[in-house]
Amino acid sequence: MKTIRASIIGFGAVGQGVAKVLLQKADYLKDIGIDLKVIAIVDSQGAEIDTEGVDLSAALSRKRTDGRVGLENITGLEVIRTIDHDVVIETTPTNIETGGVGLENMLAAFEHGRDVVTSNKGPLAMKYRDLAKAARSAGSTFRFEATVGGAMPIINLITDVLAGNKIISVEGILNGTCNYILTRMMEERASYEQMLAEAQELGFAETDPTYDVEGIDAACKLVILANAIFGMDATYKDVDVTGITKITPESLILAEDSGYVIKLIGEVKKDLIRVAPKLVPNGHPLAVGGTLNVASVQTDLAGTVTITGRGAGSIETASAILSDIISIYKK
Amino acid sequence: MRVSMDIELKDVPGQLLLALNPISELKGNLISVVHHHENHTPRGLIPVQVVFDIKQENLDAVISRLEESGVEVARVGEERFLEHIAVILIGHIVHTDIQDTIDRIDRTGYAEVVDLSLSMPRIENPSSAYLKIDAVGKKELKDAISLLKSVAAEKDLLIIEPIETELT
Ligand SMILES: NC(=O)c1ccc[n+]([C@@H]2O[C@H](COP(=O)([O-])OP(=O)(O)OC[C@H]3O[C@@H](n4cnc5c(N)ncnc54)[C@H](OP(=O)(O)O)[C@@H]3O)[C@@H](O)[C@H]2O)c1
Numbered sequence: 001m002k003t004i005r006a007s008i009i010g011f012g013a014v015g016q017g018v019a020k021v022l023l024q025k026a027d028y029l030k031d032i033g034i035d036l037k038v039i040a041i042v043d044s045q046g047a048e049i050d051t052e053g054v055d056l057s058a059a060l061s062r063k064r065t066d067g068r069v070g071l072e073n074i075t076g077l078e079v080i081r082t083i084d085h086d087v088v089i090e091t092t093p094t095n096i097e098t099g100g101v102g103l104e105n106m107l108a109a110f111e112h113g114r115d116v117v118t119s120n121k122g123p124l125a126m127k128y129r130d131l132a133k134a135a136r137s138a139g140s141t142f143r144f145e146a147t148v149g150g151a152m153p154i155i156n157l158i159t160d161v162l163a164g165n166k167i168i169s170v171e172g173i174l175n176g177t178c179n180y181i182l183t184r185m186m187e188e189r190a191s192y193e194q195m196l197a198e199a200q201e202l203g204f205a206e207t208d209p210t211y212d213v214e215g216i217d218a219a220c221k222l223v224i225l226a227n228a229i230f231g232m233d234a235t236y237k238d239v240d241v242t243g244i245t246k247i248t249p250e251s252l253i254l255a256e257d258s259g260y261v262i263k264l265i266g267e268v269k270k271d272l273i274r275v276a277p278k279l280v281p282n283g284h285p286l287a288v289g290g291t292l293n294v295a296s297v298q299t300d301l302a303g304t305v306t307i308t309g310r311g312a313g314s315i316e317t318a319s320a321i322l323s324d325i326i327s328i329y330k331k
Numbered sequence: 332m333r334v335s336m337d338i339e340l341k342d343v344p345g346q347l348l349l350a351l352n353p354i355s356e357l358k359g360n361l362i363s364v365v366h367h368h369e370n371h372t373p374r375g376l377i378p379v380q381v382v383f384d385i386k387q388e389n390l391d392a393v394i395s396r397l398e399e400s401g402v403e404v405a406r407v408g409e410e411r412f413l414e415h416i417a418v419i420l421i422g423h424i425v426h427t428d429i430q431d432t433i434d435r436i437d438r439t440g441y442a443e444v445v446d447l448s449l450s451m452p453r454i455e456n457p458s459s460a461y462l463k464i465d466a467v468g469k470k471e472l473k474d475a476i477s478l479l480k481s482v483a484a485e486k487d488l489l490i491i492e493p494i495e496t497e498l499t
Contacts, residue, residue: 171494246489250450251419251459255491257448258417258461265494279417279493286494 010092017318119146152309172295412465422488442475
C-alpha cells in the first residue's frame with residue numbers, strides 16, 4: 001500500500017465532487033494499492049488542514065452549512081509551499097486573462113516537486129509551455145484530463161490508448177451549454193434568448209453566459225488540445241472564434257429541412273484552431289443533442305475514433321480527476 | 332446547355348480569336364478559357380479548354396465552323412457540376428442585396444447557386460437562408476466558398492458551412 005498525500009485547492013462544484021468521489025471510492029483505491037489522504041482543503045476564505053487526513057464528510061457538510069471549509073487562515077499557495085504532500089488537486093476558477101491563482105498554484109507545486117491534477121483550463125490555455133517545462137524540470141507529473149470535455153476521456157484516449165497514431169485532427173462539440181441551447185431552439189422552434197433563459201434557469205448556463213455562448217470556453221479547450229496533442233504553442237488568442245448568439249430558429253429549421261443540425265464545432269489540426277457553428281448531417285456521429293460533448297479524432301492508423309460523454313458536472317468532472325490520480329499512482 | 336470543349340490551336344498570333352468567333356456568332360456565352368501555353372501537344376499545337384453556354388441546336392454548327400477554320404476539336408462534353416455544398420447564411424440578407432450575393436458566385440463560371448430558401452421572420456430581424464452551390468470540381472467548390480465567405484464578411488452575414496468530413 002502506497003500512501004499518497006493530496007491537497008484540494010478550490011472547493012466548489014468540482015472540488016466537492018472530488019471529495020465525494022474519494023469517499024465513495026476509498027475501498028476501491030485501497031484494493032488497487034493507493035491509500036489517498038487529503039491533508040488540506042482550501043477555498044477562497046481559508047483552509048482545513050490535517051496531516052493525518054482531513055475528514056472529508058465533515059468538510060463537505062461544513063462547506064454546505066457554513067459556506068467555508070475551514071477556519072485556518074492560510075492560502076492555497078502557502079499550503080502548496082509549506083505542507084509536505086505528493087499531489088495538488090487544483091480546482092480554482094478559470095481565469096483566461098492571466099491564468100489567475102491557478103497558474104501560481106501549479107507553478108509553486110512543480111517548484112516543490114509535487115504532481116498536479118487539475119480541471120482548471122485558464123493556466124493551460126495561457127501558459128501551457130511554461131507549465132509543461134516546469135513539470136518536466138521538476139520531474140513532476142501534470143495531468144489535466146478534466147479540463148477538456150469533463151468526463152469525456154479525450155486527452156488520455158489520444159495520449160495513452162491511441163499511442164503510436166499520428167493525430168490528424170480533432171473535431172467536436174466541447175461546450176455542453178451551447179449544445180443544450182441549440183438543441184432546445186430546434187426542439188421548441190424558439191429564439192436564442194428564450195432558450196438561454198431556460199438553460200440559466202436549469203443551471204446549465206451561468207448568469208453571465210458570455211464565456212460559453214461566445215465560444216471562448218470551447219476555444220480554451222481546443223488550445224489545450226493544440227498544445228498537449230499537436231505540440232503547438234498556442235494561446236486562446238490564436239483561435240478563430242464565432243459563437244452561437246446570432247443563430248436564428250429559422251436557420252435551424254432550414255437546416256433540418258435539408259437533413260442537417262447546427263452545432264458549435266471546435267476543430268484543431270495543423271495550422272488551424274477554430275470554433276464556429278457548423279452544419280452536421282443528421283445521424284452523423286457528431287450530431288449529439290442535449291448537454292452532451294463529443295469528439296472525433298482522426299488518426300493515421302486507427303482511422304476516425306469518436307467518443308461522447310458528459311462535458312461538465314461536479315461528479316463527472318471529478319471522475320476525470322480520479323482517473324488521472326489513479327493513472328499516476330497505480331503500479 | 333453548358334459545354335466544355337478542348338481545342339488545339341496553332342502557336343501563331345490570332346488563333347484564339349479565330350476559335351472564339353464561332354461561339355459568339357452562334358449566340359454562345361463564353362464562361363471561361365484556360366490556355367495551356369506550356370503544354371504543346373506532340374503535333375506542336377497548344378491545348379485550350381473553353382467552357383460556354385449555348386443552345387443545344389447550335390452546338391454542331393459551332394464545331395463545324397471551328398473545324399472549317401482549322402481549329403482542332405479534341406473533345407466536346409456537357410459540363411456537369413460534380414460537387415455540391417449546402418450553406419446557411421444569417422443576417423440582413425435581403426437588405427444587403429441577395430441578388431448580388433448570388434451573382435458573385437454565378438459569375439465565377441465554375442460554380443452557381445442552384446437552390447435558395449429564404450426565411451424572413453420580421454423586417455427588422457435578421458433573416459436566414461439556405462443555399463445550395465454546385466461547382467465543376469472540388470477545388471472550384473472551395474474557391475466558391477472562400478468567395479462567398481468574403482462576400483459574407485463584407486455584408487456582415489454569418490455563414491454556416493458543413494463540417495469538413497462532409498466535403499471529402
Ligand atoms: N463545474 C464543471 O462542471 C467543470 C467542468 C470542467 C472544468 N471545470 C473547471 O474546474 C474549475 C472549478 O470549477 P467549479 O465549477 O468547481 O467552480 P466553483 O464552483 O466556482 O468553485 C471554485 C472554488 O475555488 C475557490 N477559490 C476561489 N479563489 C480561490 C483562491 N484564491 N484560493 C483557493 N480557492 C479559491 C472557491 O472558493 P469559495 O467556495 O470560497 O468561493 C470555490 O470553492 C474551474 O476552473 C472550471 O473551469 C468545471
